[in-house]
Amino acid sequence: RKEVEQDPGPFNVPEGATVAFNCTYSNSASQSFFWYRQDCRKEPKLLMSVYSSGNEDGRFTAQLNRASQYISLLIRDSKLSDSATYLCVVNKDSWGKLQFGAGTQVVVTP
Amino acid sequence: DAGITQSPRHKVTETGTPVTLRCHQTENHRYMYWYRQDPGHGLRLIHYSYGVKDTDKGEVSDGYSVSRSKTEDFLLTLESATSSQTSVYFCAISWSPRTSETDTQYFGPGTRLTVL
Numbered sequence A: 001r002k003e004v005e006q007d008p009g010p011f012n013v014p015e016g017a018t019v020a021f022n023c024t025y026s027n028s029a030s031q032s033f034f035w036y037r038q039d040c041r042k043e044p045k046l047l048m049s050v051y052s053s054g055n056e057d058g059r060f061t062a063q064l065n066r067a068s069q070y071i072s073l074l075i076r077d078s079k080l081s082d083s084a085t086y087l088c089v090v091n092k093d094s095w096g097k098l099q100f101g102a103g104t105q106v107v108v109t110p
Numbered sequence B: 001d002a003g004i005t006q007s008p009r010h011k012v013t014e015t016g017t018p019v020t021l022r023c024h025q026t027e028n029h030r031y032m033y034w035y036r037q038d039p040g041h042g043l044r045l046i047h048y049s050y051g052v053k054d055t056d057k058g059e060v061s062d063g064y065s066v067s068r069s070k071t072e073d074f075l076l077t078l079e080s081a082t083s084s085q086t087s088v089y090f091c092a093i094s095w096s097p098r099t100s101e102t103d104t105q106y107f108g109p110g111t112r113l114t115v116l
Helices: none
Strands: A004-006 A011-014 A019-025 A033-038 A044-049 A055-057 A060-065 A070-075 A084-091 A098-100 A104-109 B004-007 B010-013 B019-025 B031-037 B044-051 B054-057 B064-070 B073-078 B087-094 B111-115
Touching: A004 A084, A011 A019, A019 A084, A019 A104, A033 A060, A033 A070, A044 A055, A044 A060, A070 A084, B004 B087, B010 B019, B019 B031, B019 B087, B019 B111, B031 B064, B031 B073, B044 B064, B044 B073, B054 B064, B073 B087
Parallel strands: A011 A104, B010 B111
Antiparallel strands: A004 A019, A019 A070, A033 A044, A033 A084, A055 A060, A060 A070, A084 A098, A084 A104, B004 B019, B019 B073, B031 B044, B031 B087, B044 B054, B064 B073, B087 B111
16 A cells, blocks of 8 residues: 555546545654645645645645545635646655655646 | 756666766755656655765665765766666755654756666
């Protein structure tokens, strides 16, 4: 079983719609959680950290469920520019090693 | 954007040849990392460095070596490239080794390596 699992998608989303997807992680000791965004043939870029109480950043909402060991990302009012692969990232240990999911592809269509 | 550059950005080489990839940062971050990214896999850690001349292995270190003689430069060497090392290689940096909600890793633009 992979340490961080994501539905690869693609999630095809009409412009203006809402899309949500999850990521599950296996290490119950993980303390830090992130969503990164990766555009085609580009480097991953930090989208947002995921706080224990959940957090919003504009149209993006991230949630953490420690009991079930998953994090979620919701995108409201999807824009064409939101088309990308979203990487779920979890810290592997307390010394900076990160575990990356393989990514969920989102395609926003006009 | 974090000041991270990688060179070369693209390289095609033949099996058995040595290859060195360079990561250069202007952020004075102490911690640097090399990852590879392959289809169907998340980024996988090859090697990392926690200071000049201080390096350690990641989860996929076989066939790779690294060196860090200056804070700003972290080199990844494939001593004898194989086709299985065809991949996209990303360098990352972080200020602290302990990831937290406010501190994580930032990535360079990547190097696409093809080993024929």
